[in-house]
Amino acid sequence: MIKTSMEIDNLGFSLFFSFKKNLLVRQTIDFILNYQYLYCQVFGKISLMIYYLKLILLWFSSFIFTTIIDVVWHILFFGKIYLQELKPLTTRSNGEMVIKFSYAIFAQILVVLGIVFLILYKSKNINIYDAVLIGAVAGILAISVYGLVNFSLLKNWSLTLTVLEVIWGPILGALSGYFIYWLKSKIF
Numbered sequence: 001m002i003k004t005s006m007e008i009d010n011l012g013f014s015l016f017f018s019f020k021k022n023l024l025v026r027q028t029i030d031f032i033l034n035y036q037y038l039y040c041q042v043f044g045k046i047s048l049m050i051y052y053l054k055l056i057l058l059w060f061s062s063f064i065f066t067t068i069i070d071v072v073w074h075i076l077f078f079g080k081i082y083l084q085e086l087k088p089l090t091t092r093s094n095g096e097m098v099i100k101f102s103y104a105i106f107a108q109i110l111v112v113l114g115i116v117f118l119i120l121y122k123s124k125n126i127n128i129y130d131a132v133l134i135g136a137v138a139g140i141l142a143i144s145v146y147g148l149v150n151f152s153l154l155k156n157w158s159l160t161l162t163v164l165e166v167i168w169g170p171i172l173g174a175l176s177g178y179f180i181y182w183l184k185s186k187i188f
Contacts, residue, residue, distance in 0.1 A: 055120075059112065062183070066112050067108055070108065070172060118138045120184070132177045133177070135177020136173045140170050143165055144166045147162045147164070147166050
């Protein structure tokens with residue numbers, strides 16, 4: 001907390017504040033010090049709030065970007081293969097595949113959260129190559145490991161799905177890392 005003029009006097013600045021007997025001067029100094037403290041408190045909190053809003057914008061934008069790229073990979077590029085290979089593994093209702101979207105969205109949230117966190121963690125001096133590399137590693141940890149574990153545990157999980165997931169993990173992570181780095185440089 002900002003010290004009052006009385007406390008400043010007690011700190012050994014009595015020569016500088018030899019006019020302490022003058023009540024108007026003392027009150028003016030107290031007002032200025034308290035106003036300065038209030039100014040720092042208010043604008044410090046506002047700048048912190050703006051920083052957090054930028055982080056939320058960065059994460060949300062990264063979530064949208066990563067989800068779009070993931071959908072393009074899984075539906076447009078390899079949709080037929082995924083559908084054919086996953087058909088015996090999926091929950092079905094009236095012959096149609098049932099997707100539990102809440103769990104799919106939650107999984108996507110965790111993947112993006114992990115990539116954003118790893119890239120932003122100690123990222124003051126991060127360059128584009130580090131961001132892409134960290135993103136690729138995060139993709140390996142999240143997506144590639146998932147494919148390998150499924151192949152090792154699930155009876156009908158195919159080698160084709162495993163290869164697609166192992167390849168896709170670092171690609172998705174690297175693209176997300178690049179996007180996060182680019183967006184961070186624009187908003188921070």
